[in-house]
Amino acid sequence: MAMQQRAVRTREALIEAAAEQFDRDGFETTSLATVSARAGVSNGALHFHFASKAALAGAVRETAAGRLRTITEGAPARDGALQLLIDASHALVGGLHQDVVLRAGFDLDDGPELPGREQNLHRTWQDWVEEAFTLARGEGALAPDVSPQDAALTVMAAVTGFEALGGQDTQWLARAKVTGFWALLLPRLAREPALSRLVASGTASEAR
Template identity: 50%
Template sequence: MVKQERAARTRQALVRAAAEAFAEEGFVHASLGAISKRAGVSNGALYFHFANKRMLAEAVEAEAAETLRRITEAAWAAQGNSLQRVVDASHELMGVLARDIVVRSGFELAADMARRTESPLRRQWRHWVEDALRGAERGGALAEGMSWRDGAGVIVAATTGFEVLGGSDAGWLSRQNITRFWEVLLPCLADRQGLESLVCAGSRPPGSALRDLR
C-alpha cells in the first residue's frame, strides 16, 4: 500500500511538472530531463510511469478532461434551467483555468500543431454546450428566432477566446469578465420571460462544483 501511494504521488508530481513545462516551453521544447528534475524524481522514475513525452502529454490532457467532466456534471446536476447550467459551468471552467496549471496546459496542449490540429478538450466542452442548448431550445428557454446551434456557436467561440487570451493574461478569466459576457449575451439568447431568473454572475459559489464532487 505504501509503495502504491508513493507511486501515485510520483506520477502526480510528474503530471504537474509536465503541465508546467508544456505551458512554459511548449510540447516540442520541453525535455523529459527537465520535467523529471522539476518533479524532483529520477529519469528512471519518469520512464517507469511514462515511456515518452507523448504519454506524459496525454496524461495531462486526461486529468484536465476529468476536471472538465466534473465541472459539467456538477452544473447539470444543479437545479435550474439549461442556460443557467451553462452560465455556471463557464464560470467554474474559467476559474479553474486561471488557477490550475494542469487544466490550462491540457487545453493548450491540444492546440499544439506538433501533436494535432483539434483539441479533444475543446471538443468535449463544445459537445456539452451544444447538448445544453438543445435542452434549452426544447424547453422553450431560448429567445424567439434563436436556434440552439447559433447560441452554442457564440458561447463556444467566446469561451474559447477567453481560454486562449487567459493563457497570457489571467484577467480575461476573471469572474467580472465572464459575468459581463453573459450580461451582454443573455438578453439576445434567453426567452424574455425566463431572463429575469438567470444569474449572470453564476448561481453557485466559486469552486463549488469541484468541492461537491470530491
C-alpha cells in the same frame, strides 16, 4: 499498499510538473529531465510511469479531460440548462486561470499528435455547450429564433477568446469578464420568465 500510494503520488506529481513545463515552455521545448527535476523524482522513475514525452502529454490531457468532466457534470441542473451553462463557463474560465493541468490540456489540443488525440477538449466543451442549449430549448427557456448550434458557436468563440487573451493578461480570465459577456448575451438568448431568474455572474457568486 504504501508502495501503490507512493506510485500514484509520483505519477500525479509528474503530470503536474509536466503541465507546468508545457504551460511555460511549450511541448516541443520541454525536456523529460526538466519535468523529472521539477517533480523531484529521478529520470528512472519518470520512465517507469511514462515511456515517452508524448505519453506524458497524453496523461496531462487525460487528466485535464477529467477535470473538464467535473465542471460539466458536477453542477446541479435544478436551475435549468441555461444557468447550468453559465455556471460551467465561469468554472471553466476560472479553471483555465488557476488550474495549470486544465490549461495545459486545452493547449495540447493544438499541439502534436499524442495518445488519445481523438479526445479534443475544445470539441468536448463545444458539444456539451450545444447539448445544454438544446436542453434549454426543450425547457422553453431559449428564444424561439435562437439556434442551439449558433448559440454554442458564440459561447465557444467567447470562451476560446478568454483562453487566448488570458495567456497574455490574466484579467481576461476574471469572473467579471465572463459576467459581462453573459449580461450582454442573455437578453438575446433567453425568453421570459427564464431570463429574469438567470444569474449572469453564476450561482456560485451568490453563495459567497
